Amino acid sequence: MRILLTGAAGFIGSHLSERLLRLGHEVIGIDNFDPFYDRSIKEENLSISKKSNSFRFFELDFATDVLELTNLPEFDILIHLGAKAGVRPSIADPKAYIEANYTGTLNLLELLKTRGIKKMVFASSSSVYGNCLNIPFTETEALDQPISPYAFTKRGCEMMNYTYHHLENIDIVNLRFFTVYGPRQRPDLAIHKFIKKILNDEPIQMFGDGSTARDYTFIQDIVSGIVSSMDYILENDNCFEIVNIGNNQPVKLKDLIVAIENTLGKQAVIEQQPMQPGDVDITFANIAKAQKLLNYQPTTSIEEGLKEFVSWIKVSA
């Protein structure tokens, strides 16, 4: 299978690319090295995929380089992970998020339409649940109150994807990822920041009283969920699905810090700060649909995942 993979140089995209190549697929990776974090990190993320003859890479911006998009080689399925990620920066620069995430997705849907390609997996986010009161979060929840521009773009794209499914018969699985962590995790995310700071004897900032909780999901479990959804839409026609890909085990921020301290064998110096606008109190995935539809089953505990992350950060530092 020949897969067009957007965001190939990013955290999740680079791991997915390697898995797809190992499974014998061809990958056409695209990424614009968005400056949200260092280009050098993304170049390094690509290094393993680039060793494969089945991997081709195009540096382009899917929101603005429309002509370059139309000139891409043939492919069978789109896995669209590329996006401006992050809740807090989206509040500072909503326009950039609308362009990259919303207009960018529209351009890719138009590409599928023009080429007659009928299969797509889209990276959505648990952020679309906002401060949903029904816990764990379930895909059937009516969601029309996003609390950040980032969340708005992800929910908006799910809806736009539906329009293209309806009008163009494109089969689409929207995957709502829940806080992904592991080797190569984005440097803006809590686990990465905390571990680096504790190792460097710097204080860590804890927003709120530590009672907020996240359903941290290990990168290889996420990658398995993406591969299963790809297989699912390749085997099924006329489908449009929204599926949570989480760990189903939320961890409180204060417990996460203790787990990191235990993994590092080192105490953190904690500076408590007020809760940040756009942040939600809890994320908690109901994964019954993923289990049923995709045979998805996360297998990595937070303790095991943190151990892998710490080994990686020590080698890559």
Ligand SMILES: NC(=O)c1ccc[n+]([C@@H]2O[C@H](COP(=O)([O-])OP(=O)(O)OC[C@H]3O[C@@H](n4cnc5c(N)ncnc54)[C@H](O)[C@@H]3O)[C@@H](O)[C@H]2O)c1
């Ligand atoms: N990491 C998480 O916890 C998490 C949680 C929920 C959803 N997601 C979603 O999963 C996807 C991947 O996230 P990630 O953590 O790997 O982020 P990432 O920032 O590491 O990867 C995203 C990649 O997309 C690229 N990109 C951004 N705008 C682009 C554009 N206009 N044209 C081409 N490339 C562009 C970036 O350069 C980057 O390499 C994103 O859609 C994100 O919103 C991630």
